[in-house]
Amino acid sequence: MGHSDAASPAPAPAARDARKKRGNRTAAKLKQSKLETRRGQWLNNSGQGNDGKDAKVAASPTGAGSNAGSPILASPHPPLPRRRVDSRSRGSDPEDREEAGATGLEVGGSDLDSPMHSPGSDKSQGSGCGTQRKGFSGNGHGPSPSSGSSVWSSSRSVSDAEEDTGSPEDENEVLDDWEAAADALYEDDSHCHHSSVPTTPPPAPTTAAPANAARPEAIRSKARAWAPDDKFRPQSLPSISKQASFPASIGNCWAGMGMSAAQQGILSLPVSCPICYEDLDPTDSSFLPCPCGFHLCLFCHKRILEADGRCPGCRKQYNTASAVEEGGGGAKGPTVGTGREMANIASVRLFRSCSMGPRY
Amino acid sequence: MARGENQESQTGNVPAAAPGPKPASAGGGKGAEGQSVVRRLQSELMALMMGGDPGVSAFPEGDNIFNWVGTIAGSAGTPYEGTSYRLALAFTAEYPYKPPKVRFDTPCFHPNVDAHGNICLDILQDKWSSAYDVRTILLSIQSLLGEPNNDSPLNTQAAGLWANQEEFRKMVEKLYKPAA
Numbered sequence: 001m002g003h004s005d006a007a008s009p010a011p012a013p014a015a016r017d018a019r020k021k022r023g024n025r026t027a028a029k030l031k032q033s034k035l036e037t038r039r040g041q042w043l044n045n046s047g048q049g050n051d052g053k054d055a056k057v058a059a060s061p062t063g064a065g066s067n068a069g070s071p072i073l074a075s076p077h078p079p080l081p082r083r084r085v086d087s088r089s090r091g092s093d094p095e096d097r098e099e100a101g102a103t104g105l106e107v108g109g110s111d112l113d114s115p116m117h118s119p120g121s122d123k124s125q126g127s128g129c130g131t132q133r134k135g136f137s138g139n140g141h142g143p144s145p146s147s148g149s150s151v152w153s154s155s156r157s158v159s160d161a162e163e164d165t166g167s168p169e170d171e172n173e174v175l176d177d178w179e180a181a182a183d184a185l186y187e188d189d190s191h192c193h194h195s196s197v198p199t200t201p202p203p204a205p206t207t208a209a210p211a212n213a214a215r216p217e218a219i220r221s222k223a224r225a226w227a228p229d230d231k232f233r234p235q236s237l238p239s240i241s242k243q244a245s246f247p248a249s250i251g252n253c254w255a256g257m258g259m260s261a262a263q264q265g266i267l268s269l270p271v272s273c274p275i276c277y278e279d280l281d282p283t284d285s286s287f288l289p290c291p292c293g294f295h296l297c298l299f300c301h302k303r304i305l306e307a308d309g310r311c312p313g314c315r316k317q318y319n320t321a322s323a324v325e326e327g328g329g330g331a332k333g334p335t336v337g338t339g340r341e342m343a344n345i346a347s348v349r350l351f352r353s354c355s356m357g358p359r360y
Numbered sequence: 361m362a363r364g365e366n367q368e369s370q371t372g373n374v375p376a377a378a379p380g381p382k383p384a385s386a387g388g389g390k391g392a393e394g395q396s397v398v399r400r401l402q403s404e405l406m407a408l409m410m411g412g413d414p415g416v417s418a419f420p421e422g423d424n425i426f427n428w429v430g431t432i433a434g435s436a437g438t439p440y441e442g443t444s445y446r447l448a449l450a451f452t453a454e455y456p457y458k459p460p461k462v463r464f465d466t467p468c469f470h471p472n473v474d475a476h477g478n479i480c481l482d483i484l485q486d487k488w489s490s491a492y493d494v495r496t497i498l499l500s501i502q503s504l505l506g507e508p509n510n511d512s513p514l515n516t517q518a519a520g521l522w523a524n525q526e527e528f529r530k531m532v533e534k535l536y537k538p539a540a
Contacts, residue, residue, distance in 0.1 A: 275456055275490045276396050277403040294491070303457055304490065312491035 273297035275304075275312060289318055397455050401425050404494050416498035418449065426451045429465070430498050438506035439529040446539045447477075447501065449494065459488035462497060469528075469535040471508040471519035479504075480514045 272279050275296050284297040294313025296304075301318075304310065309318045402425065408418055418430040428449040434440025446465040452458055462484055464477035472480040483492060483500055492500075513519035521528045 275400075277400045278396070300457075300490065307457060310489070312489040315487070315489060 273300055275300035290314060290316065292316070394453055397451065397453055398425055400456060401428075401451060401494075407493075408495055411495065413495060413499065415502055416495065418494050418498060421448075426453075428460075428494065430462075430494065432498055432502045432505070435502060435506050439525060439532045440505045443532065443536050444538060445505075447498070449497070456490040456493065459484045459492070460494075460497070462501065466539055467535055467537050468505075469515070469518050469532045470505060471510050471513040471515050471522055472504060473518075474514040478514065480509070480512060 273284065273296050274294075276299065278297060278299075280295065280297055285295065287298055287301070288295065289301050290311035290313060292311060292314035294311050296312065304312065305318060310316060311318055401420075405418075405420065405425075415433040415435065416431065418428050421427045421429045428451070430447040430449055432445045432447065434443040434445070444466075445468055448463045448465050450461040450463075452460070462479055462481075464473055464479065466477075467475075468477065474480075479501065481500065481504055483489070484497070508519070508522060510519040510522055518528070518531070521531060
């Protein structure tokens with residue numbers, strides 16, 4: 001109980017650490033070397049803890065019967081573990097759950113002093129590689145359900161698809177690339193779970209691997225992308241340079257796609273409405289109701305349309321100007337102007353949706 | 361959207377309250393409408409104080425940001441060179457969609473200024489644009505001093521005398537009563 005309680009808040013800092021870690025290679029190397037040793041420790045322990053009673057005892061008080069491993073997972077990221085729990089309860093048998101509890105316990109207990117125990121627990125999931133690859137590839141090829149960062153996920157998907165060209169037998173060679181890809185991907189981990197059913201037999205040689213087929217992605221996704229089968233991994237393997245190259249490339253696409261467009265579109269325009277002096281939002285900034293180029297916010301434009309309907313910049317009637325632009329000679333008064341206004345707004349929305357991803 | 365709704369709902373009672381003697385209370389009680397006017401006037405004040413346009417200045421009169429006092433210096437090369445005129449600017453809650461009421465406080469002998477200081481200037485009436493502000497108003501009046509529109513005079517005597525710049529200058533100086 002005490003162990004699991006102490007361990008439960010830890011994965012969140014660990015995940016955060018792992019994210020920060022991309023920018024901090026030396027620290028990452030240090031931690032990884034530490035984790036190598038911890039992984040060894042855990043592997044020794046896990047074999048014994050598989051059938052041990054204490055594992056069950058530790059898991060049961062906090063765990064809600066059906067998914068004993070969840071408490072440790074569930075506490076840091078409440079929304080995510082629900083889905084993980086589902087997949088787990090589908091695919092795993094009681095032994096698995098017990099062992100899940102044992103895993104969490106061991107990890108929590110042995111790595112209490114370190115915020116990086118999460119990768120350790122990650123490594124313990126021997127079968128993670130096969131399932132993880134599957135999950136990621138599914139994410140990469142399928143429609144990415146990313147909520148906010150479509151560009152990020154798409155950029156990752158590309159690299160991911162590249163990784164998937166390697167066959168599972170090439171595990172060792174692909175491992176570095178895969179690790180980098182998975183590391184960059186794991187922020188989207190919430191989107192990977194649905195596709196991570198363990199259909200492919202995991203190639204990892206760890207003893208616990210086959211039984212844990214359903215579980216690994218749950219834990220892994222929170223942790224850094226470690227190669228699960230450390231037996232195949234040289235001690236000096238962690239190629240953090242590749243991991244670090246991901247944020248760089250993301251930054252490039254960020255700068256190349258989003259910011260430049262946004263800057264060209266917005267920064268050349270007045271910052272505030274010349275009428276009401278309120279700040280112009282992107283909609284207002286792209287709103288050009290008059291050919292003279294006078295910018296104003298939508299509120300002021302509406303207000304002026306209700307009055308004399310003349311552009312403050314050139315004093316021409318708004319609706320006549322818009323009628324000329326539309327090519328329609330029929331001067332329908334304000335309706336023409338508002339129709340054009342709506343068209344403007346629509347195009348503006350389009351523009352914003354395009355630039356949304358990179359900017360946020 | 362709250363802004364837009366407020367504007368719509370309050371458009372009706374703006375004219376009643378705006379010309380009242382206490383526009384400040386109108387600004388305070390008008391919600392978004394009055395607030396936006398206050399905001400704009402404050403921004404203009406900041407710009408005026410920072411900008412330092414030569415020959416024109418303006419500042420709110422007392423605590424009421426809806427009533428300003430402006431000052432215009434006569435441009436060099438005009439009969440008004442060396443003179444300085446005070447003006448009163450009264451903003452409504454509809455500013456800047458409607459022009460402020462601008463009046464000369466200092467008596468001004470000019471074809472387009474009447475004996476009460478009222479100014480006949482197109483941009484203060486039908487040619488008003490909400491893109492104008494205090495600064496452009498004052499600069500326009502300053503240029504009006506040197507370039508009167510003698511076709512629609514308020515002061516016919518001044519309009520008739522404009523052709524004779526020396527006499528006109530004498531009249532300007534004679535009637536000039538600078539504020540203490």
